[in-house]
Amino acid sequence: MTNVKFFALGGLDENGKNCYVLDINNDLFVMNFGTKVPIVSTYGIDTLIPDYDYLKNNAKRIKGIFIVDTKNDSLSGLPWLVMEIPNIPIFCSSFSRISILERLSKYNINLKSIYVEVIPEQGIKVNDTIIHAIPLAGALPGTIGFSFTVKEGSYLFLTNFVDGDLGVYGKTDLPAIKSKFPNVLALFLDSGMSNFNGKSSQKITITNELEQVFNETTKDERIIIGAYDQEMATLHQVLDMALKYGRDIVTYGRSYHQLLELLQKRNPDLKLPKILDYKYISKHDNNVVIIISGTVERLFKRFIRITENNDVYFKFSKSDHFVMIAPPINGQETEASYALDEIARITPKITDISEDKFYQCRPTKQDIIDAVNILKPKYFLPIQGLYRYLSVAVREVCASGYSQGNCVILQNGKIAQFEGNKLISQKGKIANVGDIIIDGFGVDDISKEVILEREILVRDGVIIISILIDKKSKQIYDKFDIKYIGVIDPDERSETDKIIKKHVIDVYSKTYLSEDAKMKNNLNNFQNLVRKVIRKKIFKLTNKEPMIAISLTEL
Structure with a gap:
């Protein structure tokens, strides 16, 4: 008789840091390891990950980490986990594999110790458990769910999907899933959008709003799109509209640009508008669509x-037409409002496609009802959302005829225990469930400064400039020291040194030695301007925006 326990380290009664665990006969299978933006942020904290003490303490039992897609709330905590627990196999789709390896390469991780595997069509077997990938339609190509099949039946895990066909972004076929897995013991289903009526496939289109903007914009005016880089299926509607209206595309966002290139390589017959290099954005014709994308944070x-x-x-520019397709998540409302207000000071032509018009590629109310009614699980466990929406999902599913006694709503750390084909307990609980604050190099080792700068340090490095000044003449000594940490290769240092030294001297003469009384001998003005100038120059050279630390010593 198979013993199964299910619990969450994150993702229940919250938006983000999704991480779910199936314990099957003492084998641990981990689904996702994502991040979360805190509702209340202090000292610049903008990223939380699940507390992974339980996984560290039981590392020898972990048989794999299973990733459904590369969204932040599914994946972005993974680097911190594999730093602590190396050599664990990671299973995903072929599209996600490339993105996962690229993401891990940004951190101080030995990729030779990382095993990122694509689940074959026939599945994989771990002791008496067979795991299959289930193709789904989602915001990103390669979105998948998972089935864990034991002798009594299957445990299905489905999140971040749309019930329907999204072309290159996948297809969800619930009857086909039911045919392949006829005996579903438990369905773990994304229910965080159960408060939205209807089917998400009918609500993810923004064509009408985009059509109006494209119609109103003349050929000598730009269209600016703001969006999360992980919402590729939605952004594809922008690409289609640009193709229809004969506009080229500029992608200003490294992650989305890389994902789009990968999509093109895997679908060479896909019709797309011409993609232009953002580095020459000021030289492009105004008849373009500029997609400015970024992470939720x-x-x-x-x-x-x-x-x-x-x-x-x-x-x-005041002639730009701006479209924001990025409803802020909880905790970001103030920052989002400020950004839109500042844009409005420049251009009044703003279209804000808010949450009541923009739907993520996640199941809504009717999708959830249909999934339960078609797959007919013995037990239904709503996951990935606030508690009130998990409750809505249960209420609506039961109203369609499903048994209330076969629905289970859990909170993080609470255990649903199955024996054979029966749920026997919901009383268990694991310890050490909560949040971990991450900094650039470690976890929970933080001061205000570390928290504020951690992301820059990891991603873009730091440049330390030590300057010597003659106490009498106030002139800079010709030779001053420059150190680079995680910014450039050693063979690029000589040329970069020359650029930095030139701009340090130029800025120093224009500020500290200036005849302007407000600027003269003002070290703060000098340091701030040097940081700004050098970061811009380094960004053009390396596509990085490092921290700039300046030390001045008078001799």
Whole structure:
């Protein structure tokens, strides 16, 4: 008789840091390991991951980490987990595999110790459990669910999907899933959008809103799109509209650009508009669509940076038509409102496609009802959302004829225990369930400064400039020291040194030695301007925006 336990380390009664665990006869199968943006942020904290103490303490029992897609709330905590628990196999789709390896390469991780595997069509077998990948339609190509089949039946795990056919973004065929897995013991189903009526496949289109903007925009005006880079299926509607209206596309966002290139390689017959290089954005014809994308944590910060004229390549124009397709999640409302207000000071032509018009590629109320009625699981466990929406899912499913006694709503750490084909307990609980704050190099080892700068340190590195100044003449000594950490290769240092030294001297003469009384001998003005100038120059050279630390010593 098979003994199965199911519990969550994150993702129940919250939006994000999704991580679910199946314990099958003492073998642990981990589904997803994502991040979360805190509702209340202090000292610049903007990322939380699940507390992984349980996984560390039971590392020898873990048979694999199973990733449904590469969204932040599914994947982005993974680097921190594999730093602590190396050599664990990671299973995903072929599309996700490339993105996962690229993501892990940004961290100080030995990729030779990372096993990222694609589940073959026939599945994989771990002791007496057979695991299959289930193709789904989602926001990203390669979105999949998982089945864990034991002798008594199957446990299905389905999240981040649309019930329907999204072309290159996948197809969800519930009757086919039922045919392949006729005896579903438990269905773990994404229910975080159960409060939205209807089917999500009928609500994810924004064609009418886009058509109006494209019609109103003349050929000498740009269309600016703001969106989360992980919403590729939605952004494809922008690509189709640009193709229809004869506009080229500029993708200003590294992750989305890379995902789009990968999509093109895997679908060479896919018709797309011409994609232009963002580095020459100021030289492009105005008859373009500029897609400015970013992660949930960073997108609005990027727009604020642009409105403050601190962006290297891009500036808004009063003739731009702006479309925001990124409803803020809980905790980001203030930042999002500020960004839109600042954009409105530059251009009044703003279309904000808010949450009541924009739907994520996740199951809504009717999708959830249909999934339960078609797959006919013995037990239904709603997951991935706030508790009230999990409750709505149970209420609506039961109203369609499903038994209330076969529905289970859990919270993080609570255990649903199955024996054979029966649920025997909901009383168990694991310890150490909660949040972990991450910094650039470790976890929970934080000061205000570390928290504020952690993401920059990991992603873009730091440049330390030590400057010596003659105490009498106030002139800079010709030789000053520059150190690079995680910014450039050693063979690029000589040329970069020359660029930095030139701009340090130029800025110093224009500020600290300036005749302007407000600027003269003002070290703060000098340091701030040096940081700004050098970050722009380094970004153009390396596509990185490192921290700039400046030390001045008078001799």
